[in-house]
Amino acid sequence: MLNRIALPILAMPRPAKRVVVLSVDAALCVLTVWLAYYLRLGEWVKLSGDSFWQPMSAVGVSLVLALPIFIVNGFYRAIFRYSGLAALMTVLKACAVYTLLFATVITAFGIDGVPRTVGLIQPLLLLFTVGASRLMARFWLGGLYRNQLRMIALPRVLIYGAGNAGRQLAAAMANSHEMRVVGFMDDDDRLHGHVLNGLSIYSPADLPGLVSSLQVSTVLLAIPSLSRHRRNELIAQMQRAHVQVRTLPAVTELAQGVVSTSDLRELDIDDLLGREPVSPNHILLGKNITDKVVLVTGAGGSIGSELCRQILAVGPSTLVLVEQSEFALYEIQQELQERLDGDATLLVPVLASVRDAQRLGEVMADWKPDTVYHAAAYKHVPLVEHNPIEGIRNNTLGTLTAAQVALAHGVADFVLISTDKAVRPTNIMGASKRLAEMALQALAESAPRTRFSMVRFGNVLGSSGSVVPKFRRQIRDGGPITLTHPDMTRYFMTIPEAAQLVIQAGAMAKGGDVFVLDMGDPVKIHDLATRMIELSGLCIKDANNPDGDIEIEITGLRPGEKLFEELLIGNNPRPTSHPRIMKAHEEFLAWPALLEKLRLLEDLLDQRNVEGTKQLLIELVSGYAPQDNTIETAIVDSRLRYSV
Structure with a gap:
């Protein structure tokens, strides 16, 4: 009217x-x-x-x-x-x-x-x-x-933390068209019942009642300095209250103490894991990097790019980025160039495949790297399962090529990024990575001039293909969340933590070491999906709650997929000077015997003999037990050679 x-x-x-x-x-x-x-x-x-x-x-x-x-x-x-x-x-x-x-x-x-x-x-x-x-x-x-009428219809939120960050956030949101602040919560019981800038301050214990009485849908965590332990307690409490949780970045990321609504973001992956990260040992971080020439293969991938970021922060004289994808190389090179900000580090972007020995030789001859981090790999289990020939060429023979070229050019340290899927593998990807480990172990024994080491860890959250971005996208689209099996468990670690531990592990290498990262307790994927749904302020839709918001749909195991992952083949890990890094003792073939088998493997790959390759992997890789349909789903006849 x-x-x-x-x-x-x-x-x-x-x-x-x-x-x-x-x-x-x-x-x-x-x-x-x-x-x-x-x-x-x-x-x-x-x-x-x-x-x-x-x-x-x-x-x-x-x-x-x-x-x-x-x-x-x-x-x-x-x-x-x-x-x-x-x-x-x-x-x-x-x-x-x-x-x-x-x-x-x-x-x-x-x-x-x-x-x-x-x-x-x-x-x-x-x-x-x-x-x-x-x-x-x-x-x-x-x-x-x-505008006032629109404000009434906005989602109603509580700010957890009546301190400086909380007050700034409330002021920034006073005219927000995204959400409406209806109060504060704070741990300090002296503030409960008081009013701050027209907004009441409540006790966290009152959250379930506030969700109903104030129609709160979201809680904004505005305590950047909160300890991880207390943060985990709060997240568990909010999970039970079925409210969406968003957070401010860490206090070190807040520029000049000014907080705005653009700083709000979804919960960190660390919050979903509930793990307490260990501060890195800066002596180990810098040992093989500071003022040295460092080469990273697969520099544009999830792990490789994070390795490059962490390496750049430690101050190498030259960082050589080797990547076969032009777009991925361009992206990481541009990002790192912006981070340099006048630093003396020289960035060298190189388009190359790790399977091209001549090209790698030219690069290493030109730049003479002191340390090589080998992150180039095909890692997506179902894709490698359907393309086994290419997967083995890249993961096993590509690693061997890079290692031999590094040895020939006097590289001091060569670190392979490996995976928990190499332990008693059920898929081509895991078997190819374990065989790559074995090749480095054998080389280390026969050619001690280069310290070859391997760092084995589980899934990294936030990488391409990781479940967390996938689940977030599915929740945002209204579901369902697709899960291959209700009992599936995985070890998880964040990309930055994994990259730092890889660098530190490589610095402790004596030659032929297989390092295993402490991934904490394995996480049940169904529990992770449930946690993400509830921390989005939604409910699970199932037989007990047909009116819920997001359904978890079980799709069945994919080719080569395991229910449970392991980090060790044996049960004899030895501790190191770092609390999150252990050293495994894994059996391997001596170099002359392994070299003969690797030549046979190469011949089978050239013949595109998938069945013969499979049998050789079973012979070489301890515990390799492929699923019945692993190879059969990948090959039909010679007309499908492009897929193998």
């Missing part, structure tokens, strides 16, 4: 609008004189008879003085629906001039029948009513009331 009245007024020509506003101001002059009489006499003056003419003289003086003053001060040139503080200051100045003149005429000189106090009361009333009329025009015609 307000819109229906406002639109015709807004459509009027400017001269007509000015006449309307001038008429309103004239009416306010009359109204305020009448009100001033009432406030002075204690009764309403009748608008008839002799008593009518006494206030009319005051009305006449008001109109004669007010309207010219208003015109001179530009009252009728302003666009009221966009007016703000400047327009109100103009009203205040004009009314001050009017007050001086009107009080001089009515109070100082006086008019017969007009009480002198009217000269003081009426200007105050006029100031109030004229100012109120401008505010009403801005609120109504400018659409502010619509």
